[in-house]
Amino acid sequence: MSNDWPRIPVRDRVPYNPIVGRRFRLPNDARVAVWTIVNVENWDAAGAMPRNVLSPPMGQPLLPDIPNWAWHEYGMRVGFWRFVDVLAARGLKASFAVNASAISAYPAACEAARAAGWDFIGHGFVQGPMHAVADQREAIRQTIETIRGFTGRPVRGWESPGLTETDDTVDLLAEAGIEYVADWVLDDQPVAIKTRSGNIVSVPYTVEVNDVVLSAIQQQPSDAILQRGRDQFDRLYQEGATVPRVMAISIHPYLTGVPHRIRYLEALYDHILAHDGVLMCTGAEILDIFRNQANDR
Template identity: 40%
Template sequence: MSEVSTAPQHHDRFDYSAIIDRPPLRWPGGARVAVWIVPNVEHFLFDRPSSSITQLTAGFVPDVLNYSWRDFGARVGIWRLMEVMEKYGVKGTVALNSDVCEHYPRIIEAGKALGWEWMGHGTNNSTMINGQPEEEERQIVRTVIETIERSAGKKPRGWLSPGLTESHRSLDLLAEAGIEYVANWVNDEQPYPMRVKSGSILSLPYSVEINDFAAFLEQGQSGEAFAQTIRDQFDVLYEDGAQTGRVMAICLHPFLIGHPHRSKHFASALAHITSRREVWLATGGEIADWYKRNYLKN
């Protein structure tokens, strides 16, 4: 006999909601689109495989080729990304591995000076959230929150798991710890509330398509093609946003977008977005605050 799964076949985190049936959503100043940019600032352990530019050495320990390729993001790529975003007046909402606070405090210092926001992103990007016992997962969440608060000076309000991974209890544990919004669920163009055992938590639109990881590593796009994808996404959302407001997430990794041959095209995409008037360049916390204040029943 086959083993019977004890995992639920359906979740009860939210009800189905067709976007065409919802009341119109309006952003501050009549903006059609709220654009938030999410740099994933990460630390990788030296003794295990992770994101790779080539599979040639991916099974080696240590895998110096791929590890050092990722390490480019913390040493060079993040600084180029900060420069481009500052030029166009965009603040990042960083998905931050808490290990970054220990290993690359200079990045935290610079992000604070720019007024960037910090989301929890696990301890490092070599540890996914899924198979841990409940108390171990609770401790991971607690450690991430406390470490970021101690380093950045503010408690993270949002959360994006490494690899967007969750257990069946993750949302409950995040809400229990005071996390206000989560970006793991990529199923909408507007925020929506999720059911949790205690407290509350909001889902903010994130993207696995307007995301340099999928674009470059899985789809083989060029920097120019990715920039055009960003422009195309924005143009349609801007048109749709005339009827009801939309959220556009641009999801980036400094070890990818931070290379010169890609960053120049990302800059051109930001120039396109910021040339429009009815756009709200927001952080995750700002989007969550506006939505909760104006669209959630008390």
Template identity: 45%
Template structure:
């Protein structure tokens, strides 16, 4: 099914305004990406360019250990920053992390963080042999770990095939963050029932800014402030959502963590700004809009 067959065209500048009952006008959706990089595969990303002739070499020890730093050190810096400010983020997590590095998801679970399914290991969905089976494996492993079902889905690198959302809906997911096409939630049709697309981000994201762009350590903070200013102004008429995505091996680095903390503090200084999880956004959106055909 083509994406344009799954949702109606619309714009937050033209559709009926979205409101909240608690005075929230700009919702901040914080997402921490917790990934499993299998050393038997080429690494999903590279901080260290390979020596000549070694592109795609396995094992890629330099970049695997870069990611491992995030699990051992960077995550705990992010964890402390959120806990100090009493912010409950969403973690988009590869389910295999529950087995390979359980200390990290255990700390998040015990702190009340929200879990969003993020494939089983970090690899493009297009390279998965059985997409439906992988999605079931991911959601079932998280359910075992949490003692309840995860409600949201984010594909690795936000990758999808034309069938992904049908498989996601069949697995019991209610909302997803792959489509970065709006500043408000929208309903999306599948073969089974309607899902909610919650606006995620590719540009208020430390991979784009720090890894792809190789900008200075404070660049994500500066870009976030600029985006916030415009969305906050627009949210006076209709609620907007501003997501940000961070990774422990990037924003949790010693030379970046202070700017991440400053970003959280900047958001929190403004009236009418709330940090919400994906489920909170989903439940609020249900009070604002009905799914196409009334099907959940």
């Protein structure tokens, strides 16, 4: 595929289609499908950190940035394992958005996700915006091959680091065989996205029930994921009586995996699981429900 091909305008990729009147249904007449995305990233200790919990003294950045790198590293040494326990105790599987380079950096965590049957999805090869990748096609290929070599299974989904895309990203993902993406946060149901290689599907993701936004950017209290997540679910559950919805919960080990937040994630799951008509899914399972109804044609 040539990068000289005409660009497809964003609005042409996802023509406006209001949620009322659609044919999408969930199995057993469920009201809401809920999926969890566990994000695992490989931060380079020698480079600038993607997120900061501690600003540099006198505003002068220093490298290596040990405090902020170590803040993230705590998540991989400790916080991640809390996620494994919380999900396993409730019989839940996550979608595992992983930098492919994290497979060698954090092998025990990736082995645990594989053993738990989580749905591995590409999250770039290293943690950095797609706009900064010199060769996106090669980075996507390398990511897919590394993950597939580790799991022995096709890589069906993709979440770009920081949800970043260029004009070509979704075309290159479809060309590489990716079936669904989490970058397009524009609906409460799956949506078909037009690419040069046919349709790819947007499985509803979240920037609001997402601990990067809640804890790292907005700096909300420790219980914010419970308060906002419960309110999100309750409204979707109410609306789902007539029009089924999808809810995403996006978590990172260094944020929600810390001792003062993990109890609120547990409470959110327990609140959701106390309701009938809820389908706990992975991203790939939501994709299959959507495609089996020919909604992306």
